[in-house]
Amino acid sequence: MWAMIVKEFRQLRRDRRTLAMMIVMPVVLLIVFGYAASFDVTTIPTVAAGPEAGQVTHLVGEPFHVVATEPSQGRAWAEQQLRDGNAAVAVVTGDGRPQVLIDGSQLFTAKAAIAELSAAAAKAAVHGAAAGGQATPPGSQPQPVVTVLYNPDLNTSDIMIPGLAGVVLVFVGTIITSLGVVRERQSGTLEQLAVMPLKPRDVFLGKIGPYFAVAALDLAIVVSIGVGLFGVPFRGSLAVFALGALLFLFVTLGIGVLISSVSENQGQAIQLAFMVTLPQILLSGLIFPLSSIAIGVRWISYLLPLTYFNEISRGVMLRAEPLSSLWQPFLFLALLGAIVFTLASLRFRAYLAPAAPRGGTGSPRSAQKVTSAASAPSGSAG
Amino acid sequence: MTAPGAAGSAGDWWGTEDVCVRFGDTLALDHVWFRAEPGRVSAVVGGDGAGRTTLLRCLAGALAPASGRVRRPGPMATGYLSAGSGIYPDLSVTENLAFRAAAYQIPPQEARERGGELLARAGLDRVGDRLGGQLSGGMRQKLGVIAAMLHRPALLVLDEPTTGVDPVSRADLWWLIARAAAGGAAVVLATSYLDEAERAHDVLVLDAGMVLASGTAEQIVAAMPGTLTVAGARPAGEAGRRAWRREGRWRVWDPTAGDTAGTIAPDLQDAVTVAILARELALVPAGGESR
Amino acid sequence: MTELPVQAVAVTRAFGHFVAVDQVDLQVRPGEVVGLLGANGAGKTTLIRLLLGLLRPSGGEVRLFGEPPSRRTRARIGYVPQGLGLYDDLTVDENLAFSAVAFGEGPGAAALPAPLRRYGGTVVGALPLGVQRTAAFAEALAHRPDLLVLDEPTSGVDPLARARLWETVAGAAAAGAGVLVTTHYMDEAGECDRLVVMAAGRVVARGTAREITGDARISVVEAESWAAAFGALEAAGLPVALVGRTLRVPGAPPDVVRRALGDVPAAVASAPATLEERFFELTLSSARTEAPA
Numbered sequence: 001m002w003a004m005i006v007k008e009f010r011q012l013r014r015d016r017r018t019l020a021m022m023i024v025m026p027v028v029l030l031i032v033f034g035y036a037a038s039f040d041v042t043t044i045p046t047v048a049a050g051p052e053a054g055q056v057t058h059l060v061g062e063p064f065h066v067v068a069t070e071p072s073q074g075r076a077w078a079e080q081q082l083r084d085g086n087a088a089v090a091v092v093t094g095d096g097r098p099q100v101l102i103d104g105s106q107l108f109t110a111k112a113a114i115a116e117l118s119a120a121a122a123k124a125a126v127h128g129a130a131a132g133g134q135a136t137p138p139g140s141q142p143q144p145v146v147t148v149l150y151n152p153d154l155n156t157s158d159i160m161i162p163g164l165a166g167v168v169l170v171f172v173g174t175i176i177t178s179l180g181v182v183r184e185r186q187s188g189t190l191e192q193l194a195v196m197p198l199k200p201r202d203v204f205l206g207k208i209g210p211y212f213a214v215a216a217l218d219l220a221i222v223v224s225i226g227v228g229l230f231g232v233p234f235r236g237s238l239a240v241f242a243l244g245a246l247l248f249l250f251v252t253l254g255i256g257v258l259i260s261s262v263s264e265n266q267g268q269a270i271q272l273a274f275m276v277t278l279p280q281i282l283l284s285g286l287i288f289p290l291s292s293i294a295i296g297v298r299w300i301s302y303l304l305p306l307t308y309f310n311e312i313s314r315g316v317m318l319r320a321e322p323l324s325s326l327w328q329p330f331l332f333l334a335l336l337g338a339i340v341f342t343l344a345s346l347r348f349r350a351y352l353a354p355a356a357p358r359g360g361t362g363s364p365r366s367a368q369k370v371t372s373a374a375s376a377p378s379g380s381a382g
Numbered sequence: 383m384t385a386p387g388a389a390g391s392a393g394d395w396w397g398t399e400d401v402c403v404r405f406g407d408t409l410a411l412d413h414v415w416f417r418a419e420p421g422r423v424s425a426v427v428g429g430d431g432a433g434r435t436t437l438l439r440c441l442a443g444a445l446a447p448a449s450g451r452v453r454r455p456g457p458m459a460t461g462y463l464s465a466g467s468g469i470y471p472d473l474s475v476t477e478n479l480a481f482r483a484a485a486y487q488i489p490p491q492e493a494r495e496r497g498g499e500l501l502a503r504a505g506l507d508r509v510g511d512r513l514g515g516q517l518s519g520g521m522r523q524k525l526g527v528i529a530a531m532l533h534r535p536a537l538l539v540l541d542e543p544t545t546g547v548d549p550v551s552r553a554d555l556w557w558l559i560a561r562a563a564a565g566g567a568a569v570v571l572a573t574s575y576l577d578e579a580e581r582a583h584d585v586l587v588l589d590a591g592m593v594l595a596s597g598t599a600e601q602i603v604a605a606m607p608g609t610l611t612v613a614g615a616r617p618a619g620e621a622g623r624r625a626w627r628r629e630g631r632w633r634v635w636d637p638t639a640g641d642t643a644g645t646i647a648p649d650l651q652d653a654v655t656v657a658i659l660a661r662e663l664a665l666v667p668a669g670g671e672s673r
Numbered sequence: 674m675t676e677l678p679v680q681a682v683a684v685t686r687a688f689g690h691f692v693a694v695d696q697v698d699l700q701v702r703p704g705e706v707v708g709l710l711g712a713n714g715a716g717k718t719t720l721i722r723l724l725l726g727l728l729r730p731s732g733g734e735v736r737l738f739g740e741p742p743s744r745r746t747r748a749r750i751g752y753v754p755q756g757l758g759l760y761d762d763l764t765v766d767e768n769l770a771f772s773a774v775a776f777g778e779g780p781g782a783a784a785l786p787a788p789l790r791r792y793g794g795t796v797v798g799a800l801p802l803g804v805q806r807t808a809a810f811a812e813a814l815a816h817r818p819d820l821l822v823l824d825e826p827t828s829g830v831d832p833l834a835r836a837r838l839w840e841t842v843a844g845a846a847a848a849g850a851g852v853l854v855t856t857h858y859m860d861e862a863g864e865c866d867r868l869v870v871m872a873a874g875r876v877v878a879r880g881t882a883r884e885i886t887g888d889a890r891i892s893v894v895e896a897e898s899w900a901a902a903f904g905a906l907e908a909a910g911l912p913v914a915l916v917g918r919t920l921r922v923p924g925a926p927p928d929v930v931r932r933a934l935g936d937v938p939a940a941v942a943s944a945p946a947t948l949e950e951r952f953f954e955l956t957l958s959s960a961r962t963e964a965p966a
Binding site for chain 2: 183188196197
């Protein structure tokens, strides 16, 4: 039995990927759950509109953090700020009671805001009672009218399902694609493809095309069930949503192909795909709100593509956010997609035939002269 | 020199001229000259690591050499059986052939007829729906060869089609090979079985990327330097390094073309063994480790 | 040693309705090399597994060193499977150390033979096939087994390396071990003291290569255009094999061949069959006598 233990250790020592998983993963999870996993909201971005906007800054304390005041603007502007994700709470002052608008699509922030306002109202009532039983004692502020926009019932499913859409795309794009491409390497058919009269571009696109289609279908199913069965609203533009999904798919499929190009078998591909996917699920704002993730760890979130797609899918589905205010995530995904996809197709090409002759295919070719230089083409042993 | 569409025109040949291939620091092919002609079967023999697969990959177009020239007819007129059969384990026999037919642009009707005929003759006609991964080794190799020759290539390159394959399947494979050659293709096959090399029209012997011998089996045997004698046991001393065991007795090689009394007539296996041994002895001086 | 390394009597093994091994008698005596030949599906692998104790026979008896297969008999066997049985991600030394302990020797007992010493610290997966095979042999022989079972031991290896592997096998036999080898390579049949040929689960021939080939004869065709002759014989439904530029037709006498050739100019003669051709004939005829499934 001891010999068996020694042998397993020796094999494990050489299996770098499994080692990485066994050591790195718990550390990552520790960091995440230590610094990131929190439902506590410490800052609530707030905007103020209307004539008494300036006063709002003094009247509201932590955790509300006023980021803009526009005395000349009214409710319409305030709603737009919420729609565009610039703030989670808007205070509109004017005639009568101030209106407080809360963005229900930021679930935990909204709940925190409501809790704060309820606490303040309770305090004012106590204050008023202590001052002699009047509902609105002189000198105190009138009670605001609180309205929760976009997710008035504060349903969890309403915000989870748009997030789930992103997870589906990550899953099919990264994990499934990496398996599908590695399978070619494992079955030894990759070399056949290199020799056949097929253009590498055709092989690449033909290989990932079905995964593209399946991912799109999956997405449609998830959204339809969400809308149809769970009553999740779809308030925004289908076209914007589809465009965002398309860009995101380029990124995830590209990552999937890159993973397969550095994996020798499906086991390795799955390991790497898992290590790439798990942080995205935990740190992209899908479960734990971004604002509650400690700043020291949050920079990781801003590198993850899923973070940006979550913004797009929640913004479009719940708040009808237009393309114009979503330009940041779109730009990020477009750039990342272009880089990743190009890298993936280049690596796939090299992967297909490490030192294959360049040039046209399908035409009869005669003598092919390749003169040697000081350099030698690199490649794996034949 | 343009490649013709139809195989068999006079003056055509495929092969390599002074080809070198490097992988990192290793020279996998070292100034290799090789020639394969239409209607003939050429065998490439040598042990593992000798460079057979590398040479075949150059011929098939999967690899470009660092120097030298490769004459090949282009992807549409080349058929290739890679070392791992190149058959998709999760597609059926019929689906595998359908994919090849589509990739080589063979009209579906013609593909069906030719495929059906070859499958039937190779004993695979009743397993059309069986998945590639469920076939036995011999059946998978047969399917691989059929897939490689489906489009009637001018050059058919087969990497160890019969290694590990049972004798009955091997007979079927050789029928397919003969059929391809009869149709005018130049067939190049890598093999570690010397009895198969003897069946080919000509043989190329590789060791560590270098050509040790080439020509017909008779030419190679005739060109073997020195003489062979047979002994009952491995001789002592220096002569022992020039001996190897075969069928219970020991062959002893004498490099000096001395007197021929008591010598035996070598066969191809002897000539190839001598070639490999000669190179090994030249590399490792007396007192060094044997391989 | 009064008990034979291997004594199999009327061994049968069925999987459901499929009889993989059918009434097979087999013996291996100490110091002899027995070659087991057979097509895929002939039952060789199943028989090996029965002999090693990995499977139980449905009928008949398997005795190793006079007793049924057990862990004790396993310790006296050296086995090299087709896949070599080495861990690709361990070095040669580590593989041998593990195996030595598994067979009850101290880990230091595994001393590498001279040709392998410089590969001792290399991971097996990085070694050329010939060296891997040598290492697998060394591992199987390290505990000085009384029975050596080798499955396709020299597949894919050059003639000189093959001769050296056979030298190792002969050495083990000379030291008293019984050796059972399976092979597809007819040329190696000559390395064995005697052969056992299996087809469709049964033994269809025994003896030396010469005894098995016997007086079987085939027809040899030499033609100006072998391709034309090939086509003609094919059309007549005769099995044809290409060897160099001649054609060999097993199972058909010269006059039948001449008639099939028609007016294709060719010289037809009779010649002795090779072991492979005789084997082919045996396998085919046993397949024909089988009732269809």
